[in-house]
Amino acid sequence: MGNVDTMFDLEEAAKFVGLNPDDFQVKVSDLKVPGWKTGEFKKSVLSKYFETENTDGFDSSVIAISNQKGGEGKTTISLYLAEALSENHKVLLIDWDPQANATQLFLNDDVPSIMDYLGYRGKKSKHIEPAIRTVSTNFDLLPSTLELANLTTPYERDDFELLKEAILPLRSSYEFIIIDCPPSLGLILENALICADYILVPIQTRAFSLQGIRDLYETIQKIQRKANQRLKLLGAVLNQYEGQKALAGLAEGVKKYFPVFETVIQRRESIPQAQAKMSFLSKIDITTMKNFRELAAEVKEKINVQKN
Numbered sequence: 187m188g189n190v191d192t193m194f195d196l197e198e199a200a201k202f203v204g205l206n207p208d209d210f211q212v213k214v215s216d217l218k219v220p221g222w223k224t225g226e227f228k229k230s231v232l233s234k235y236f237e238t239e240n241t242d243g244f245d246s247s248v249i250a251i252s253n254q255k256g257g258e259g260k261t262t263i264s265l266y267l268a269e270a271l272s273e274n275h276k277v278l279l280i281d282w283d284p285q286a287n288a289t290q291l292f293l294n295d296d297v298p299s300i301m302d303y304l305g306y307r308g309k310k311s312k313h314i315e316p317a318i319r320t321v322s323t324n325f326d327l328l329p330s331t332l333e334l335a336n337l338t339t340p341y342e343r344d345d346f347e348l349l350k351e352a353i354l355p356l357r358s359s360y361e362f363i364i365i366d367c368p369p370s371l372g373l374i375l376e377n378a379l380i381c382a383d384y385i386l387v388p389i390q391t392r393a394f395s396l397q398g399i400r401d402l403y404e405t406i407q408k409i410q411r412k413a414n415q416r417l418k419l420l421g422a423v424l425n426q427y428e429g430q431k432a433l434a435g436l437a438e439g440v441k442k443y444f445p446v447f448e449t450v451i452q453r454r455e456s457i458p459q460a461q462a463k464m465s466f467l468s469k470i471d472i473t474t475m476k477n478f479r480e481l482a483a484e485v486k487e488k489i490n491v492q493k494n
């Protein structure tokens with residue numbers, strides 16, 4: 187199927203989203219909606235930014251890496267999936283965990299609290315762009331700090347959409363936005379899942395719990411039903427995989443809830459080593475990096491299938 191997408195000029199576009207042209211102009215340049223410079227807007231893009239309907243108009247894919255269980259490989263997969271994707275695409279990694287594990291691998295200095303930007307509990311929200319750091323070519327990081335742990339109680343309806351709102355102006359600047367989620371079910375995770383287009387679930391193959399997978403499955407279903415119909419499940423990635431034997435039964439158990447990626451991430455000592463040295467994986471172990479390139483290729487394939 188070709189792209190049958192209606193094009194609007196500025197006036198038509200303003201009318202389509204129900205704003206007067208002046209307000210519309212301010213809003214699109216503020217949000218950097220694709221077309222804000224040329225004055226020509228795709229209907230599908232407007233629909234996405236202004237939420238008139240649910241379509242895939244963005245040029246970025248937001249992927250939440252999520253599992254409420256600790257130590258499953260969320261941060262590891264976020265880091266090296268982002269590194270692999272950044273070889274060919276512009277990538278933003280959002281550290282959305284108060285533990286700030288990903289942040290501490292890249293930054294030694296103090297970073298401002300993400301909470302200063304979000305507009306929570308009566309604070310005014312601020313443009314998030316100045317908080318972003320470039321860590322490598324095509325690879326930007328939105329750092330986290332411990333204060334994110336204060337995001338616990340929704341006081342207003344909007345408090346579920348703080349992250350979604352914060353990154354809206356960034357969406358046109360990146361092809362992939364990866365969110366490293368915390369090991370908990372709560373407002374922080376809900377913000378990530380409401381912001382995301384896709385979810386990827388790392389599962390540690392050695393000590394794995396079907397109950398945990400069922401809980402996460404139920405959370406995802408709830409979010410899809412109530413708050414984010416766009417959210418699509420990319421699937422589960424088996425991590426720390428060590429041999430063929432255990433895999434069949436395990437994958438069967440997981441498959442009751444999630445599709446399972448063909449790519450499995452092997453258990454490799456170079457992974458904790460790269461993290462201890464605060465180094466990129468490609469600089470430490472090219473074989474393991476290839477494993478994440480395969481994962482990146484499969485992620486892109488799955489996203490393309492979902493989009494078409």
Ligand SMILES: Nc1ncnc2c1ncn2[C@@H]1O[C@H](COP(=O)(O)OP(=O)(O)OP(=O)(O)O)[C@@H](O)[C@H]1O
Nearest residue numbers: 256257258259260261262369426452453454457458
């Ligand atoms: N494939 C792997 N091979 C070897 N070690 C790994 C692998 N994946 C993760 N690890 C190690 O396991 C530990 C936990 O991984 P990681 O921090 O990525 O999990 P997490 O799900 O982000 O944890 P948390 O829930 O605390 O955020 C880390 O020390 C990491 O280096």
Ligand SMILES: [Mg+2]
Nearest residue numbers: 260261283287
């Ligand atoms: Mg983590």
